[in-house]
Amino acid sequence: MSTETLLSFEKDCSECPIRHRAVCARCETDELELLESMKFYRHFKAGSTVLWSGDEMPFVASVVAGIATLSQTMEDGRRQMVGLLLPSDFLGRPGRAIAPYDVTATTDLTICCFKKKPFEELIVSTPHISQRLLEMTLDELDAAREWMLLLGRKTAREKIASLIAIIARRDAALNRHDHRNAFTFDLPMTREAMADYLGLTLETVSRQVSALKKDGVIELSGKRHITIPDFDRLMDETGDDADGGPLV
Amino acid sequence: MSTETLLSFEKDCSECPIRHRAVCARCETDELELLESMKFYRHFKAGSTVLWSGDEMPFVASVVAGIATLSQTMEDGRRQMVGLLLPSDFLGRPGRAIAPYDVTATTDLTICCFKKKPFEELIVSTPHISQRLLEMTLDELDAAREWMLLLGRKTAREKIASLIAIIARRDAALNRHDHRNAFTFDLPMTREAMADYLGLTLETVSRQVSALKKDGVIELSGKRHITIPDFDRLMDETGDDADGGPLV
DNA sequence: TGGCTTCCTTGATCCATGTCAAAGAATTGA
DNA sequence: TCAATTCTTTGACATGGATCAAGGAAGCCA
Structure with a gap:
């Protein structure tokens, strides 16, 4: 991804590559302006850890570019991936302070972050966001169930x-x-x-x-x-x- | 469960055993009255099938009493359970017409149903419902991920x-x-x-x-x-x- | 250029769980 | 009370995937 492209969408949500699939997909122009004033970007290199299970999680985020995984590890080291986050997927849960899974960048990763507290207020005040988040969560649940069939059988x-x-x-x-x-x-x-x-x-x-x-x-x-x-x-x-x- | 108890909550949501955990948990009195006018109950005997995967799904529902399971079956008969619905859990997905899983009553089962179309309108007009549904869906996703660790490792x-x-x-x-x-x-x-x-x-x-x-x-x-x-x-x-x- | 380091492949062997089979226990219905 | 049915247990054996071990290939940095 070129630097200009990055700068362009970092200023202006309407230029964002995940504009129409992310949690903000349904937002109107005025709602986008509000989000623009709140958002900040973070970058991670391939292989680096975004969060450890048990970490304080001060933000929620959308994956803008790259791939992240959610995984759980047992005491003896057995590890199971339980989520695969692609561009437009959402990371975090409103109302949850502690990360329940390890989050790892498997490729270079760019995420668009919102501080947890203000985002939780948005959820209540902006139905376009909570409705989209519900839809995305239901999709993830379907994917998880498909995955359970794969793992079990x-x-x-x-x-x-x-x-x-x-x-x-x-x-x-x-x-x-x-x-x-x-x-x-x-x-x-x-x-x-x-x-x-x-x-x-x-x-x-x-x-x-x-x-x-x-x-x-x-x-x-x-x-x-x-x-x-x-x-x-x-x-x-x-x-x-x-x-x-x-x-x- | 005695007949009187049944009759009591079937008339009056405030008597309902799952009043404070189901999708209606956050509703106010006036919202409950609206739900009361829309809801209808269905009963299934232990072992019977509520829905087959691929069936038209004309309603969404809350489990009031008993246990239901969601399962997927492969062509050669391998089967994997992918969801366990306990009292207060929600069955169905707004915006989806076709059941993606087999739904089976593993015990005698009572569910509180809403026709799909009117319920979808409620989701939009009644934030107390969509917010609670989001919360419940996120909980289910956590449970599914726990289950994935179990299945995989x-x-x-x-x-x-x-x-x-x-x-x-x-x-x-x-x-x-x-x-x-x-x-x-x-x-x-x-x-x-x-x-x-x-x-x-x-x-x-x-x-x-x-x-x-x-x-x-x-x-x-x-x-x-x-x-x-x-x-x-x-x-x-x-x-x-x-x-x-x-x-x- | 060469030597780390990381990632991947392949072989030999083992063992947890599946498969096939039989029979015991509990439940149901005549 | 006695089949018939469903659910469960147990045994013998087979096998898919894990484990242990070795080495190859590609990328990176000195």
Whole structure:
């Protein structure tokens, strides 16, 4: 992202890349002006920690660019990712002072922050915001339930295929590919992060990625760059219904 | 639940057992009167299906009494429970016409229903309702994330101990036991439903319940009646942090 | 250029949980 | 009271994924 672009939306919400999908999506011009006066940006480098579970959480935020993850860690070190925050997703919960999960930037990350207290007042005074937040939270709950099916019942191979399909789908949505033809993208995460997402070990992730490659379901160049020659073939491997809904 | 009690709250919301926890919790007297004029009750017998995934969903509802589950089924029959609805929990999503999950009554069930269209108008016109719904949805999301850790990373023994702790905790909250001493309750579900909840087979559930019994973590009389001699001992078996938060 | 460091792959082996099978216990209905 | 049905337990065995171990590949900095 270029510096000018950054400066442009940092001044003016109407230039913001997530203007129409974030928690502010429904806001009118006057409401945006209010938000502009309150917001501030923070940047994190790939791999850095945004918050540790148990930390004081003085702000809520929207992801503007990059990817963040939410994860929980057990005493003995077992870790499970429980949320994946993409641009426009919301971080934090009104009414909660302490972060319940570790929040990590898996790529370079820019977030648009609001101090918690004033934002909580906004929720009450600005229905456009609380309505949008409800909608987004319901979407996240649906995603979490899809994920629970994956964690509880899918095989390692199905898990990998599902994750690749999710990422491919998102990429298709962003970059306007015709998803039914071959296309190409980069995995935005390490094998270890994939394992944490899927409830597997990184060795199993590596083996199953290799297996899908050997079977021609995906093509790999380097470690991260993937081509999908036949999206339907990939979908067959996910274990999901043929008609898994629209690719968004 | 006696017939008089039923009749009493069916007429008058202020008598309702879930008055202070459900989606209507924040409503004022005049708002309650509006709800009273719109609501209708439906009853389901234990084991019956409330909705199939893909069904038209003409209403949203609050669980008044009993337990319902949300579950997803894969084409080959693998099933994963993705939600557990207890009294006061909300069923349905404003703006959604089709049920995305199977909804099953695991005990006799009473729900308080609102037709979808009028309810959606309420959401917009009555902030007390949409604010409460947001809060409840955020709580559900937290629960789903806790569950994801269980599904992805816990052992079978830890999963069983966690489920028993969850049920015990809920029972403690309802029946005002002192949870630090021995107490007793019934599992409200079959071994198969436990397996669907935990991402296990029913045989593994049965074996691990037997193992916890042999090790003195729980006492069993019959198949469903459980006594926990030492709650801390049970918590040690769940894999969660010693301090897993308050027992609510 | 070369040597860290991080990330990834692959092999050998183990074991927790799934699968298949049989039978016991509780519940229901005739 | 006796089937019939549903729920549960237990055993024997199979297997998918974890664990342990080694080394390869790519990126980074001196």
